[in-house]
Amino acid sequence: MTLVAFLFGLLIGSFLNVCIHRWPIDKSVVRPRSHCPKCERQLAWYDNIPLISYGLLRGRCRHCGETISWRYPTVEVLNGFLFFAAVSQYGLEPISFKCMLFGSMMLALIFTDLEQFLLPDELTLGGMAIGLALSPVLHIMPGATQLIWLIAGTQPEPWLASVTESVCGAVFFGGMLWATREIYYRFRGVDGLGFGDVKLAAMMGAFWGVNYTLIILVVGSIVGAVFGTTLVLLGGKKWSHEMPYGSYLGAAAILVTFWGDDLIGWYWTAVTSAAATP
Ligand SMILES: [Zn+2]
Incomplete structure (x- = not known):
């Protein structure tokens, strides 16, 4: 159960990254879909998997090679860890x-x-x-x-x-x-x-x-x-x-x-x- 919580935390962490990027510049977090801020190409689902895509792409955009901020995997892992900690301490309450x-x-x-x-x-x-x-x-x-x-x-x-x-x-x-x-x-x-x-x-x-x-x-x-x-x-x-x-x-x-x-x-x-x- 704690593992599921961790994985769910990674997913939500991925969404948090979108909020962190878009809310300060008053953009919608729902639309448009995730895209590279430099070449503006939309990300395919397989380039948008928490942690794994960052690792496979070695932190760079598939199309233009722009570096992806270390903040993306960091927020995902931290959020996964928080969800893990919450469920292991309090259970599913x-x-x-x-x-x-x-x-x-x-x-x-x-x-x-x-x-x-x-x-x-x-x-x-x-x-x-x-x-x-x-x-x-x-x-x-x-x-x-x-x-x-x-x-x-x-x-x-x-x-x-x-x-x-x-x-x-x-x-x-x-x-x-x-x-x-x-x-x-x-x-x-x-x-x-x-x-x-x-x-x-x-x-x-x-x-x-x-x-x-x-x-x-x-x-x-x-x-x-x-x-x-x-x-x-x-x-x-x-x-x-x-x-x-x-x-x-x-x-x-x-x-x-x-x-x-x-x-x-x-x-x-x-x-x-x-x-x-x-
Ligand atoms: Zn790009």
Whole structure:
């Protein structure tokens, strides 16, 4: 079953590549059919098989010899791996489908941000709508919003608690990044965060609620700090260089939603064993 999930992930990954290429330039992802961006010849089905075609063609267009970006096989494999991970962790449950959907959208966002410094609305706003729509059906674990119900003195139905968590997550994190963006702009006079990052945070909030999104933002800052410092130390980049913050957030979101419980477990083991050592 996990192998089927992996293969299915490869296929969806192949479609993600089309989205990554076309959404930032506002083109349809359905039509026209896949073609070489240089010679514009349409790809035959046998030149469009995930991974295999790239290997057989040795990364070049059959007709004009133009190099095909390494991003194509990379996204396919990563997405296959995410689907594999979701099914091996959760089985064929609704939650694993939610993880696959979210993981695929994050992958697409990571790569549009890396390549074009863009986070397409189709993914951020579309993702937010999907997160909100899923919340009454697939319940989000109640987090910080329990406080609202405690103050109100009522115990809501589980679906209502979940919707509240989703809405509050979107509003809170969208608002938080928006405020950060405004403050940064007032002090530095330049945009530190794109508006796409604000929408991305709102989308994550809608998908996972307040508590998980908070962990994602913390992990995202760590990932960003580590990568940013490495890039500066390795040379070439300056501190002021535009950072693909959305990519860091996306990577953190995948880590937390797929392996969050493991991460928290390791963290506590490390903290408690450090505290136990005299
Ligand atoms: Zn070509």
